[in-house]
Amino acid sequence: MPVPAELIETSPYFSGLAPQERDKLKGLFFEKSVSKSEVILWEGEPGDALYILGTGRIKIFRTSAEGKEQVLRVMRAGDSFNEVPVFDGGPNPASAMALEDSVIYGIHRGDVQHILKDYPQVSINVIRVFSRRLRDMVSLVEDLSFRHVTARLAKILLEHAVQFGEESPERRLTQQQMAAMIGTAREMVGRSLKNLETMGAIRVERQKIIIVNREMLQRLV
Amino acid sequence: MPVPAELIETSPYFSGLAPQERDKLKGLFFEKSVSKSEVILWEGEPGDALYILGTGRIKIFRTSAEGKEQVLRVMRAGDSFNEVPVFDGGPNPASAMALEDSVIYGIHRGDVQHILKDYPQVSINVIRVFSRRLRDMVSLVEDLSFRHVTARLAKILLEHAVQFGEESPERRLTQQQMAAMIGTAREMVGRSLKNLETMGAIRVERQKIIIVNREMLQRLV
DNA sequence: CGGGTAAGGAGACAAAAGTCGCAGACTCCG
DNA sequence: CGGAGTCTGCGACTTTTGTCTCCTTACCCG
Incomplete structure (x- = not known):
């Protein structure tokens, strides 16, 4: 080929x-x-x-x-x-x-x-x-x-969404993969996702993460 | 010119x-x-x-x-x-x-x-x-x-010594400068230098840092 | 040589991150 | 369909790092 x-x-x-x-x-x-x-x-x-x-x-x-x-x-x-x-x-x-x-x-x-x-x-x-x-x-x-885990996470969520569609990232990353990307432990990603959710920036559903408030994420970066 | x-x-x-x-x-x-x-x-x-x-x-x-x-x-x-x-x-x-x-x-x-x-x-x-x-x-x-502050510090001490002479680095770095090189705060550098000193890897004198045990530093990196 | 500024030391405390353990949900394959 | 392995959630705890404050010392420049 x-x-x-x-x-x-x-x-x-x-x-x-x-x-x-x-x-x-x-x-x-x-x-x-x-x-x-x-x-x-x-x-x-x-x-x-x-x-x-x-x-x-x-x-x-x-x-x-x-x-x-x-x-x-x-x-x-x-x-x-x-x-x-x-x-x-x-x-x-x-x-x-x-x-x-x-x-x-x-x-x-x-x-x-x-x-x-x-x-x-x-x-x-x-x-x-x-x-x-x-x-x-x-x-x-x-x-x-310079950035804390939550900010780094926000950044890759934004990049990911840009590339794979705002609403439902087709091929989602696991927490483990995200952790490796931002240089931290899996548990930290879990906690940070929860943080972002409670502050209203994202919504974590069954198999996907939905960006609710893009500006809020952007400000964190 | x-x-x-x-x-x-x-x-x-x-x-x-x-x-x-x-x-x-x-x-x-x-x-x-x-x-x-x-x-x-x-x-x-x-x-x-x-x-x-x-x-x-x-x-x-x-x-x-x-x-x-x-x-x-x-x-x-x-x-x-x-x-x-x-x-x-x-x-x-x-x-x-x-x-x-x-x-x-x-x-x-x-x-x-x-x-x-x-x-x-x-x-x-x-x-x-x-x-x-x-x-x-x-x-x-x-x-x-991957590395903690002490290991990062050990690394630049080694590099520095290689370049400027083992015993007395002519133009020494301030703790502030070292901190900026390894991405931490000045106080952390001070503490880490003390750590390295008590473990016998270096000796901190008036205006210079002397590498006492190069292998020990190398192992930390 | 003296005074101002930069550098360094130290302790207490706060925040961030890492670790551990375990349990439940999901999914992928055979 | 079932079971192994993966993924996730969560709480408790430790370690590491960051921050703040204060003080002492060194050094540089006029």
Whole structure:
């Protein structure tokens, strides 16, 4: 199975390339299917391929010695991961796990090097992607350093709602997953959700969290 | 005053360029002197130049609404900063302040764009620098998320000692500065230093901190 | 050299977060 | 359908961190 054309066309890496150039690059990708909960990459291992997520959802995370988990980002279709080791030759900085059955498209390190040589525009695109990534990381540091758990939770609820629909997030996150995203324990998420509910910002129902007062959440962030 | 030659020669941005190419680039830099405690960049403002630190020391940091400060990195001669806004056109992601009288060399956004176009090797160098930066940020997130204050403090004590000499760090950090680096309050740093002292890892003297038992510190991290 | 400012030490207390234990509800698969 | 495993809720308790206040010391600048 080849890479879906629109994945290459919409990828920030290949913007500014001619269609025939893109066609050539398509052939370098290989497809890989992963099932839910499958670990795609382990932190510390050598990273020999860059991946673009086709369908599904994948989390990038680090694990502490005590088993605590910190999610660095949750990816959706079109997002790419594992670039850093491909470009600098070091080990994977983080692990990757599929949150649902997913299809990813990989490209080997050597091929990436060739592309960089042959298409200078791609290098510039990579720089732009990395810039965005750095801003996101600064934002994460800021959250961890400045905001309390409730504010961090409010933030991901807002982001989540934006992406999956205001009223009923289709694929909801478990409290455990939210805890890993904001760097705290599951129980804290439970308590904070209750806080947000009693202050009237959200309503927690059977299987979903409904944002009742978006402005209130926004103010907390 | 032109840029010192060795600054360009040792800069990771210009590695792989021919000497005469470097010479051409030198002319694009402008010099700027800043005095201790002077703010060089404000977060949120447009970033129109990339800087390389010639002499002195500069901290990159973010400030919360409540006035708390989180240091992202402390730079030394040769380090560069404010790349992200130059490459993606957005606002400065963080502020920069001189910790001592310093001399920096800047290059304007437009010139950087030209360099990227004319010297593809530079783009690849930038990618490598950004990769390193991303790894550092992941490491910072990990520290904030996984480690207690004492462990974070131990880490910067070790890094500091490596860089400034085992026995007597020449330019010591204040507790306030250390607190901002590890994302906590000054009082916590004081208490943690005392902890480390009573457990025999360090000795706190008049104006300096002496590492008595390096392995003990290392184990804490 | 003297005075103002920054830095550091300490104790008491408050707030936030983490931990533990357990029980009930749900769901996913075989 | 049933049972294992996951997810959630909740309360009690501990630990860690943050905050406030006050005092002493060091140091820098004029």
